[in-house]
Amino acid sequence: MPANDVKPPPLVEKDFGNRIGLDFSKTSEYKKETKKAIDDAYAACKQFLKNKQAGNVKGFGAVVSDLDETLIDNRPHFEATPKFNWPAFEAWIKKADAPLLPKTAEFLTWARKNGFAIFFITGRREGLRADTIANLVKRQVAYDGLLMRKEGDRGGAESVKVPLRQEVEKMGFTIVVNIGDQWSDLSGGHAIDCEKLPNKIYLVE
Numbered sequence: 001m002p003a004n005d006v007k008p009p010p011l012v013e014k015d016f017g018n019r020i021g022l023d024f025s026k027t028s029e030y031k032k033e034t035k036k037a038i039d040d041a042y043a044a045c046k047q048f049l050k051n052k053q054a055g056n057v058k059g060f061g062a063v064v065s066d067l068d069e070t071l072i073d074n075r076p077h078f079e080a081t082p083k084f085n086w087p088a089f090e091a092w093i094k095k096a097d098a099p100l101l102p103k104t105a106e107f108l109t110w111a112r113k114n115g116f117a118i119f120f121i122t123g124r125r126e127g128l129r130a131d132t133i134a135n136l137v138k139r140q141v142a143y144d145g146l147l148m149r150k151e152g153d154r155g156g157a158e159s160v161k162v163p164l165r166q167e168v169e170k171m172g173f174t175i176v177v178n179i180g181d182q183w184s185d186l187s188g189g190h191a192i193d194c195e196k197l198p199n200k201i202y203l204v205e
């Protein structure tokens with residue numbers, strides 16, 4: 001969707017939860033929502049390439065992607081740990097062994113092969129950088145930058161992620177697609193196109 005159309009629907013707390021989300025992630029509706037978002041992400045990139053070929057845009061295109069539940073699939077952890085708690089989640093991150101969500105992984109591989117720089121913007125804190133890189137390397141993810149939440153920054157996701165997208169723009173890139181599983185990954189602009197993946201396991205504001 002165009003960045004201006006990013007309007008989070010009214011969120012109902014009872015619609016989110018570990019079991020609700022894990023079960024939902026096995027439904028055809030989840031698959032359909034994922035496919036639509038990824039298809040639209042490809043389309044936005046292809047349109048940018050067309051415009052570039054026609055000489056209508058300058059500069060370099062980038063794709064910004066969130067990590068958790070956008071590229072990195074933490075469901076094995078949530079299956080094993082029904083009650084969310086940060087120490088357990090960080091211990092899981094430190095194992096650096098999470099699988100990938102294949103549709104996002106395929107899209108990012110395609111985008112990078114087609115000249116887009118790939119920047120990950122994550123709410124994970126800086127102290128988890130080495131573990132996060134270890135997981136990405138283990139899963140053979142190629143990318144150009146990993147931008148993380150500063151240690152001690154307790155701000156909401158939008159307040160962390162908007163300035164990080166601005167950093168990518170300051171490097172000279174146009175963010176063609178911003179993809180995430182939370183509305184707070186997408187709100188605040190600084191992308192041509194935004195794609196929302198489904199996630200009912202948890203809500204990040």
Ligand SMILES: [Mg+2]
Nearest residue numbers: 066068069181
């Ligand atoms: Mg996420």
